Each structure stands twice: as C-alpha cells, then as structure tokens.
Amino acid sequence: MALDHVSLGSTGLSVSELALGTWRFGRRLVDGEERYDAEGVVETDEDRAYELLDAYADAGGNFIDTADKYGDGRAERWIGNWLEDRDRLDYVIATKIHRPRREGDPNARGLNRRHLRRQIDTCLERLGTDYIDLLYCHRWDDDTPAEEFMRTLNGLVESGRVNYLGISSGRPDAWKIVKANEIARREGYEPFTVTQPRYNLVDREIDANYLPMCRDYGLGAVTWSPLAWGFLTGKYRRDDRNDESSTAAQDGRFADRYLTEENFDALEVLLEIADDIDATPAQVALAWQLHHPDITAPIVGASTVEQLTENLGAADVSLSAEQFERLSATFAGSE
Ligand SMILES: NC(=O)c1ccc[n+]([C@@H]2O[C@H](COP(=O)([O-])OP(=O)(O)OC[C@H]3O[C@@H](n4cnc5c(N)ncnc54)[C@H](OP(=O)(O)O)[C@@H]3O)[C@@H](O)[C@H]2O)c1
Structure with missing residues (x-):
C-alpha cells in the first residue's frame, strides 16, 4: 500500500490521505466509563501505541491526530516519546484543546485566553516539540466571545507555537465557523483553515450545510469515526x-x-x-x-x-x- 499526500485544505501543507487517530491511546475505562481515578481497562496501552505509530510511519503516513484530553494526556506524551527517535520534521502533528484540564475549575476549560495560553504550553511539553502543525479547538465555546479566542489563537500562530488553526465539531454548526472566520478576516487574524467533523457512511448530517461550507470557503475536512x-x-x-x-x-x-x-x-x-x-x-x-x-483525509482508528x-x-x-x-x-x- 502507498499513502498519497493531499493538500490540507487551502494551506500549503501536505498530509497523508489517511491520518492516524490516537483517541484510544491510554484511554481507561472503569465499568464502561472513561475515568482515571481508579484502575480499569486501558484500550490502547503504551506498547501497542508505539506499534501503531511505527506501522503507520512505515506505511509512509505523516499525519497524526491527537488531543490534550486523550488518555488524560497520555496520548500526547506517548507521541512525544515516540518522536524522540524520529525526525520531527517528517510528521504533521495535530492536537486539540478545549476539554477540562482540572475538574471543578471553571477557567481550566473551553477557549478562554487563560486556558488556551496555559494549555498550549502543556501540549508542547508533552509532545516534546516547540511547534504544533495544526491546533484544533476541540469544540466551539459558547461562553467565550469568538473575538477573544480568535485573537488569542492568532497570537499563538504569530508566536510560532502553532502553524495552522482548525475547529472540530460535535454538533456541526457551520454558521459558527463562518462567523469566526469573518472576525479573522476583518481583524487580519489567522482563520480556521481545517475542520474536523464526524463523518462516515452512516453519519451524514454534515452533507446538507457543513460540507458545502467547507467546499465554498476552501476549508479542509478531516473526518473522525470514519468506520462508525x-x-x-x-x-x-x-x-x-x-x-x-x-x-x-x-x-x-x-x-x-x-x-x-x-x-x-x-x-x-x-x-x-x-x-x-x-x-x-x-x-x-x-x-x-x-x-x-469534499473530504481531505479520514482519521483512521x-x-x-x-x-x-x-x-x-x-x-x-x-x-x-x-x-x-x-x-x-x-x-x-x-x-
Ligand atoms: N474531534 C473529535 O471530537 C473526535 C472524536 C472521535 C474521534 N476523533 C479522532 O478520530 C479518530 C478515529 O475515530 P474512531 O476511533 O471513532 O474511528 P472509527 O474508525 O469509527 O472506529 C475505530 C474502531 O473501529 C474498530 N475497527 C477499526 N478498524 C477495524 C478493522 N479493520 N476491523 C475491525 N474493527 C476495526 C476498532 O475498535 P474495536 O477493535 O474495539 O472494535 C477501532 O478502535 C480517533 O482516534 C481520534 O483521533 C476525533
């Protein structure tokens, strides 16, 4: 098998046509619930994670998808360990920020400026790198003004810690992405250039509005749960x-x-x-x-x-x- 490269939306970056998902790296289930405060069953343990990363890289893959919350930080940490023996420049690392960092702390979540600035440092430290190729907002944040997070994200790009911005969706609201990018255009900020919606043959809610938006605005669509x-x-x-x-x-x-x-x-x-x-x-x-x-690259789990x-x-x-x-x-x- 030979993985081809595709352009990541309208960016100049080339990524593998199939990305590697790491959601289950270090994910611990206790009675079917994801929890880290008790012993449980780890879905993908550390050795298996390295095997999967090796196999993906051996197949020529360069596009690795993770998030700050996967495995409560273990996924980013294990990718960072794995990268120590590799050339960082060979890989396009995408991570995501949004989910609670400390339960009970109302400011350690979402897309507020404090959380984004603190959390990007955590992601960089775990991944053992000084830049993230693609930073997604894991979800939209209704409690933070879009002006605030677009400005903060722009600062992360200008500082060189992040190269491109993306937004991932649970419930796909196309208008929110258009609104954020309109702010970016007006203020001269870096816009979102990549989206990450759920998409597979069964889950097709993005056919009606979201994918046409991606097409019209030249946004990449990197899809999760492609096998339902x-x-x-x-x-x-x-x-x-x-x-x-x-x-x-x-x-x-x-x-x-x-x-x-x-x-x-x-x-x-x-x-x-x-x-x-x-x-x-x-x-x-x-x-x-x-x-x-309209699809840039499915993320393979x-x-x-x-x-x-x-x-x-x-x-x-x-x-x-x-x-x-x-x-x-x-x-x-x-x-
Ligand atoms: N942005 C977001 O909110 C979000 C949400 C979810 C996922 N993601 C990303 O998308 C990636 C993929 O998501 P997903 O894990 O839900 O993808 P998926 O492709 O829908 O499901 C993957 C699961 O299907 C089963 N499977 C996969 N290939 C198989 C095969 N050839 N034969 C038999 N069973 C197979 C495996 O589970 P079993 O072996 O247990 O059956 C595997 O863990 C994640 O790792 C993550 O990076 C993002």
Missing part, C-alpha cells in the same frame, strides 16, 4: 442488538445509533461491493471517503496493527463512479 466505531467493518450482526453477552449491545450509545435494521440493510450493499472488488468492508467504507471530493494495516489498504482501493454513488445513496436513505 467499527460498524462499517461488517463485524456486527443483526442479532447482536438483543444479545446480552455482546459488548456492542451493552454500549447503548453504539447500539442505538448503529445497530438498527436500516443500517444493517444498507450494510448489505457495502458487503456486496466489497466482495465484488475483493476488498474488505472497512476498506470500501474508507475508500468511499477517499473518493469524496485502529485497536491493533492488523486493523490498521487493513484500513491503510483502503488507499489502494478503487471505486467506480457507480459504486461511489450507490454507497452514498444507500446509506443516506438509512438514516
């Missing part, structure tokens, strides 16, 4: 929903969102196309995004090197225009 938390790999079965011993069924958020009759009906088409072109369902679901004119290798193989999968349209239309109808 694994649903699009085809490894779940219709009866998992009612199987009390199934981990998937126990996860209400996952089961309610993805394990529906409509989604399983649409999945049949994905499985059929995968079979026809001798690819895996995960590869076809990712290839659909690679063929999508993987729990094992085998999964990662399979997913990166999507770069070699070719879909016909008819297959692309069939997938788009089938899943759009399944929501």
